[in-house]
Amino acid sequence: MTESEPISLEAENVTVTYPSGQTALRDASLRLEGGTICALVGVNGSGKSTLFKALMGFLAPARGTVRVAGRPVREAQKKGWMAYVPQAEEVDWSFPVSVADVVMMGRYGQMNFLRIPRAGDRAAVEESLRRVGMWELRERQIGELSGGQKKRVFVARALAQGGRIILLDEPFTGVDVGTEEAIVALLRELREEGRLVLVSTHNLGSVPEFCDQVVLINRTVLAFGPTDEVFTPENLTRAFGGALRAFEIEHSTVDAHDGRALTVLTDDEHPLVLGRSGHLEYRRRAGREDLVSEREKKAREEQPPAA
Amino acid sequence: MDALLIPFRYDYMVTAMWVSAVIGAVCGLLSGFVTLKGWSLLGDALSHAVVPGVALAHWLGLPFAAGAFATGLLAAGAMAFIKLKTPVREDAVIGVVFTSFFAVGLLMISLRPAGVDLKAIVLGNILGIAPADIVQVLVVAVAAALLVGLKWRDLMLFCFDPNQARAIGLPVGRLHVLLLALLSATAVAAMQAVGAVLVAAMLVTPGATAYLLTDRFGRMLGLSSALGAGCAFAGAYASYFLDGATGGCIVTLQALVFLIALVFAPKHGLLATARTRRIAEPTDLPGASLGTDTPTSSLPGGASQARPSN
Ligand SMILES: Nc1ncnc2c1ncn2[C@@H]1O[C@H](COP(=O)(O)OP(=O)(O)OP(=O)(O)O)[C@@H](O)[C@H]1O
Ligand SMILES: [Mg+2]
Numbered sequence: 362m363t364e365s366e367p368i369s370l371e372a373e374n375v376t377v378t379y380p381s382g383q384t385a386l387r388d389a390s391l392r393l394e395g396g397t398i399c400a401l402v403g404v405n406g407s408g409k410s411t412l413f414k415a416l417m418g419f420l421a422p423a424r425g426t427v428r429v430a431g432r433p434v435r436e437a438q439k440k441g442w443m444a445y446v447p448q449a450e451e452v453d454w455s456f457p458v459s460v461a462d463v464v465m466m467g468r469y470g471q472m473n474f475l476r477i478p479r480a481g482d483r484a485a486v487e488e489s490l491r492r493v494g495m496w497e498l499r500e501r502q503i504g505e506l507s508g509g510q511k512k513r514v515f516v517a518r519a520l521a522q523g524g525r526i527i528l529l530d531e532p533f534t535g536v537d538v539g540t541e542e543a544i545v546a547l548l549r550e551l552r553e554e555g556r557l558v559l560v561s562t563h564n565l566g567s568v569p570e571f572c573d574q575v576v577l578i579n580r581t582v583l584a585f586g587p588t589d590e591v592f593t594p595e596n597l598t599r600a601f602g603g604a605l606r607a608f609e610i611e612h613s614t615v616d617a618h619d620g621r622a623l624t625v626l627t628d629d630e631h632p633l634v635l636g637r638s639g640h641l642e643y644r645r646r647a648g649r650e651d652l653v654s655e656r657e658k659k660a661r662e663e664q665p666p667a668a
Numbered sequence: 669m670d671a672l673l674i675p676f677r678y679d680y681m682v683t684a685m686w687v688s689a690v691i692g693a694v695c696g697l698l699s700g701f702v703t704l705k706g707w708s709l710l711g712d713a714l715s716h717a718v719v720p721g722v723a724l725a726h727w728l729g730l731p732f733a734a735g736a737f738a739t740g741l742l743a744a745g746a747m748a749f750i751k752l753k754t755p756v757r758e759d760a761v762i763g764v765v766f767t768s769f770f771a772v773g774l775l776m777i778s779l780r781p782a783g784v785d786l787k788a789i790v791l792g793n794i795l796g797i798a799p800a801d802i803v804q805v806l807v808v809a810v811a812a813a814l815l816v817g818l819k820w821r822d823l824m825l826f827c828f829d830p831n832q833a834r835a836i837g838l839p840v841g842r843l844h845v846l847l848l849a850l851l852s853a854t855a856v857a858a859m860q861a862v863g864a865v866l867v868a869a870m871l872v873t874p875g876a877t878a879y880l881l882t883d884r885f886g887r888m889l890g891l892s893s894a895l896g897a898g899c900a901f902a903g904a905y906a907s908y909f910l911d912g913a914t915g916g917c918i919v920t921l922q923a924l925v926f927l928i929a930l931v932f933a934p935k936h937g938l939l940a941t942a943r944t945r946r947i948a949e950p951t952d953l954p955g956a957s958l959g960t961d962t963p964t965s966s967l968p969g970g971a972s973q974a975r976p977s978n
Contacts (some may be wrong), residue, residue, distance in 0.1 A: 439837035470836035
């Protein structure tokens with residue numbers, strides 16, 4: 362019956378201090394429920410990986426608690442609820458294991474004492490590898506893959522594990538557009554299945570496109586909640602300080618004669634675009650017609666036509 | 669032909685060969701974990717750290733394996749503690765701890781030399797191994813083989829990705845201690861065959877050789893223990909004809925096999941790498957994508973509609 366009980370992840374005043382004395386995270390609190398994709402956003406060194414490790418139970422907080430569906434993390438681990446996709450630098454790519462071996466490691470928790478795979482385990486591994494499009498490369502040693510393929514292997518491991526909470530540490534870094542879209546599509550499926558997906562990323566612009574919630578972090582949790590409430594100019598300035606480059610149309614050479622026909626190009630990431638009042642602008646109108654008309658209405662109310 | 673069978677006519681030679689082979693097999697098995705966990709230096713450290721335990725056991729009239737095992741674990745614990753509590757680099761911690769233990773051991777032996785054969789500890793004495801010591805070796809070997817046989821997948825995950833091991837609820841701390849205990853016990857056993865100085869070779873070389881020969885962990889473990897056993901057996905055998913130190917023969921043979929693998933290994937050998945590089949060269953143009961990699965050069969959607977605004 363435990364599978365049907367709703368999943369949640371809760372951190373309360375979590376403070377993490379490394380043995381070197383460095384306090385990487387202070388009084389971080391957040392609460393997330395299943396059926397969400399939440400982005401974890403912050404500058405380098407803001408403590409994203411640290412927060413992940415505290416949530417996963419890899420680092421014991423000096424103060425504060427982490428609870429999963431109201432229980433200690435340790436219990437959730439034993440149930441196989443917690444899946445983790447590490448940052449690429451944390452993996453020993455020269456280890457003599459194949460792609461399929463790595464994905465099978467996601468199943469160990471469910472296996473018997475000897476960890477001998479059964480038909481069900483093999484089927485789960487095959488299904489996960491097919492979902493990320495890596496089934497053909499299952500026999501490869503993991504070091505013999507491209508950066509994007511490596512990411513997908515570890516995503517497949519989380520899928521095979523069937524975790525209800527899936528933490529992905531920068532899955533889009535060094536990944537091409539096609540792979541990013543494939544991973545995003547997969548995360549959406551996981552959200553539909555009621556899982557809780559938490560993903561750290563530097564691609565600010567893609568966050569509104571697929572994340573319904575955001576945690577902004579800089580040594581502590583600055584803000585968290587629905588994306589359009591958290592992504593305000595004030596919050597982003599607090600999180601990033603001068604680390605963001607802005608193109609402010611008001612002060613640029615863009616003028617009335619351009620109308621609304623501007624094209625924005627960036628070399629790798631989606632740009633994050635904010636409207637006049639600081640609200641989020643999305644890449645596609647399709648599916649958001651309600652939002653557009655609502656904003657139009659609001660704008661008309663706020664600024665009655667000049668006499 | 670008959671001349672080649674002479675060693676088999678002497679009981680002490682037969683004993684030396686099979687006991688060496690057993691020790692070689694366990695060390696080889698463990699060496700798979702040691703090389704991949706980056707514990708090569710630790711293997712060396714443990715083999716030196718057991719020396720004070722041997723001396724102490726002699727004084728107290730205990731089986732020397734018990735004393736050696738105890739100080740081996742004590743040293744491992746001391747290293748883990750210092751590493752956790754200070755920012756001193758791991759290799760420096762290991763260096764400090766094991767040389768200290770070794771020094772204390774030498775001091776103890778020199779203070780009360782009676783009954784302890786320093787030369788046997790440092791260089792091994794497999795030709796004169798006592799029946800009681802054979803029993804100790806066998807106990808260690810059987811226990812290690814059993815535990816690794818049952819738990820090798822867990823230990824592999826612990827070595828490869830301890831975070832994942834923890835994430836799925838494996839007892840990471842206990843696996844760590846298990847591996848350390850197995851290493852200490854094996855180091856004690858190997859001291860019989862090749863002496864404290866060369867134990868590290870037994871615990872590293874077969875694993876390194878097997879690593880060159882395969883890309884699968886399970887196969888690597890099988891290969892490294894077969895190599896360990898084979899080299900130990902053949903080394904002990906050869907020592908009869910060379911009339912040289914058994915430990916020296918075994919480890920030299922292991923090194924030779926490693927060299928052969930280094931040059932001729934089918935995939936990771938020097939020759940193979942040179943060959944693939946030669947084949948790759950003419951087609952290795954910039955932009956050529958490998959295998960099934962998706963090309964990364966496609967522009968993000970919408971870019972093609974870019975037009976200059978005026
Ligand atoms: N093992 C460690 N020991 C000591 N300090 C650490 C350790 N790991 C991280 N830190 C420190 O903690 C802070 C947060 O690091 P963390 O890795 O969580 O940042 P991050 O947000 O993930 O950064 P990035 O975007 O670069 O991945 C940094 O100041 C870092 O120097
Ligand atoms: Mg990080």
